[in-house]
Amino acid sequence: MDELEFRRRIYADPDTLDPEVIKAAEADPDKQAFRDHIRQMNNELKQAAKIPVPEGLAHKLIWQQATDDFNARRKTQRWYTALAASIALVIGVMSTLWLVQRPPSLETQALAHVTHLNQELPENRYSVNIEQVNAKLASFGGRLVSTLGNIQVANFCHLQSVRSLHLILDTEQGPMSVFILPSEKANQAPEQFGNNNFQGTRFDLQRASILVVGDKNADLNPLSERVRKSIRFSA
C-alpha cells in the first residue's frame, strides 16, 4: 500500500480496522506515527463534537409526547361527539319531518274545513253568481250547466296540499259543502266518512272527485244528484 493510499484511508476513517491498513502501519514506523497522530486528532474531534445537551431535554421530549397524545385523544373524542350530535340532529329533523308530513287524511281535512267555515258563514252571507263559480271551476276543466242551488261561498282551498274548489251551499237541510278535486289526487279517500258532527260522501265525476259534506243527520243524496247533473267536465 503506497503512502498516499494509506493516508487517504486513515483520513477517511482513523479508527479503521481494515487489516491492510493495520499491517501497513505495523510495517512502517512513519505510517504508524501518522496513524497515531490522526487518531489522536480524531479523538479530539469526537470530544469536541459532543457539545453539551440542554438540561432536561429528554424529559421535555417525553412530556411533549404525552401532551400530543392527550390532545390527539381529545381530538378523536371531539370528533366522536360531533358525529353523535350530527346523527342525533339528523334523526330529530327526519322524525319531525315525517310527523309533520303525515297530515290528516283528505276527508278529515274536508270535515275540518266544514267545521270552521260554518262558524264564519253567518257573517259573510252572500250569493255567488254562476259566472264566478264557472271561472273557478274552469281550472278543473268543468263548468256548471244548470244552477246548483244557492252558492254562498266559492273558494279554492287546499286539502292535503291538493288544490280544491270549496263551494258552500245553502240548502233546505242547512249549509252543505261541495269539494271539487282532481280525481287522481283524491280517489284514495273513502266513499263514506264522517265525525261527530258531519258526514260526507265521495264520488267520481269524469276527471274529478267530488266530496259532499253536510250535517250528520242530513241527507246528502239530493245535493249529490244535483252536482252530477249540473257540473260537466270537458273530456
Next chain:
Amino acid sequence: MPISRNKLQGVRVLSGMKQKQQRYEALVHAFHADIYRYAYYLAKDKSIAEDIAQETFLRAWRSLDALKDEKAAKAWLITIVRRENARRFEKKQLDIVEYDEAAIVDETCFADSTVQQNEVHRLLAGLTLEYREPLILQLIFGYSGEEIAAQLNLNKNTVMTRLFRARNQLKDTLVKTPEVRGHQNG
C-alpha cells in the same frame, strides 16, 4: 374466570399503549443527546437544534408503529432530523439571508468546554455542509463509510473523499493556527 370481552380488550389496548410509551421513552433516552448534537451541527444554532429535536421525536412518536426493527432506529431518527432541517428552509425560504456560516456559530453556549474544544468545535462548524455532515455522522454516531453513504444517499467513494478532505482541512487549520498567531506576535 369471567372477564368481560370489553374489559379484556381495554386491558390489551392499555398495555399496547404502555408498551408504545415505554418504547418511545427508551428511544428518547438512547438517542436524544446525539440527535440534538446532530441537529446542532446541521443548523448551527442551539435553539433551532432543540426545535428540530422536539419535532423529530414528536414525528417519531406519531409513526412509532412504522419502526419495526429497533436496530434501524438510529438511521430512522437521522432521516427525520434531516427532513425537519430541510423543512426549515422550505418554511422560510423568503427570509433567508446569506451569512458567513462560520460567523454564526454561537460560542457562548459552550462556556463550560475547554478553550481547545471550543476551537475544534468552531472549526467543525465552519466546514461546509457537504463535508460537515458525513464527518459528524462518523464522529457522533460512529458510522462507517457504507453507513454514511446509505444514510445520505451518496456513493461510498464520494463519502470517503469528503471525509478525507474534511479531516485534511481541519488538520491544516489546527496546525496552522498557532503558527499564524506566532507570526502576529513576533
